[in-house]
Amino acid sequence: MRALPFILAGLIAAGLAPVALRALADSGHTRINYRGRELPFPFGVVIVTAALLALAPLAIVAKASDEWLAGLAPNEVLIYAGGVAFLGLIDDMLGGPDRGWRGHGGALLRGRLSTGMLKAGGSLGLALYVLGRLEVSTSRWLVGSAVLVLATNAFNLLDLRPGRAVKAFVLLGAGLTIGTWELWPFWKLGIFIGPALVAGGYDLRERAMFGDTGANLLGALAGLWLVVALPIAGQAVALGALIAITVYGELRSIGALLERTPGLRELDSWGRPS
Numbered sequence: 001m002r003a004l005p006f007i008l009a010g011l012i013a014a015g016l017a018p019v020a021l022r023a024l025a026d027s028g029h030t031r032i033n034y035r036g037r038e039l040p041f042p043f044g045v046v047i048v049t050a051a052l053l054a055l056a057p058l059a060i061v062a063k064a065s066d067e068w069l070a071g072l073a074p075n076e077v078l079i080y081a082g083g084v085a086f087l088g089l090i091d092d093m094l095g096g097p098d099r100g101w102r103g104h105g106g107a108l109l110r111g112r113l114s115t116g117m118l119k120a121g122g123s124l125g126l127a128l129y130v131l132g133r134l135e136v137s138t139s140r141w142l143v144g145s146a147v148l149v150l151a152t153n154a155f156n157l158l159d160l161r162p163g164r165a166v167k168a169f170v171l172l173g174a175g176l177t178i179g180t181w182e183l184w185p186f187w188k189l190g191i192f193i194g195p196a197l198v199a200g201g202y203d204l205r206e207r208a209m210f211g212d213t214g215a216n217l218l219g220a221l222a223g224l225w226l227v228v229a230l231p232i233a234g235q236a237v238a239l240g241a242l243i244a245i246t247v248y249g250e251l252r253s254i255g256a257l258l259e260r261t262p263g264l265r266e267l268d269s270w271g272r273p274s
Contacts, residue, residue: 010194013050044214050195088212148223150242155219163204
């Protein structure tokens with residue numbers, strides 16, 4: 001039963017992906033990637049759509065088996081991940097050239113509210129809301145909310161090459177699972193993880209582009225995994241690492257760091273078409 005959301009949503013995404021590729025391309029929703037290839041965009045919509053389509057059969061199964069739907073797809077996961085994906089879609093469709101906190105802050109100083117600032121503010125509101133619904137201490141609420149927001153932003157910083165964001169997510173998930181020796185956080189997020197892995201394969205092979213819709217969703221899932229799997233001390237350590245990544249990404253190029261670091265360079269390029 002615990003694996004059902006992961007399997008079902010993943011299968012739906014596998015069937016939906018080819019249809020979405022054609023629909024995005026035929027409707028002119030494309031974007032030029034770093035190698036000058038025009039690709040369907042934003043392919044992250046497949047992840048959210050597959051998860052939502054999976055809710056109907058999951059609700060039927062949950063009702064028939066007297067198991068609460070919240071146990072199969074927790075409300076907090078649906079609210080935060082779905083909300084962040086929606087904010088990413090707004091940025092994909094309406095966003096301007098401003099990038100990073102400095103770019104969005106500069107736009108605000110010029111009297112213009114960028115979609116990036118809307119996304120940051122909306123992510124913060126979602127984080128405070130979903131964690132506020134839980135019975136946690138004030139310190140855990142604040143630290144956890146900061147982890148959610150910065151993890152969401154960090155994966156947006158990573159998504160500048162095909163497959164980079166999904167690889168980072170898989171590595172983080174594997175590390176948390178091995179480190180905590182707990183698999184239940186994976187099952188709680190499974191309704192989005194299954195479709196994310198399917199869509200991630202298309203992103204890696206340069207058949208489509210995630211966009212902020214997909215990259216921010218992966219960041220949201222990463223943040224949720226950190227919050228549900230780690231105690232407050234572990235979340236504080238994760239928060240420090242996320243702050244460092246955010247600051248470095250604003251001042252330097254994370255991609256350049258990966259490309260000049262042996263091991264990381266090979267891992268970053270693995271799986272992409274030559």
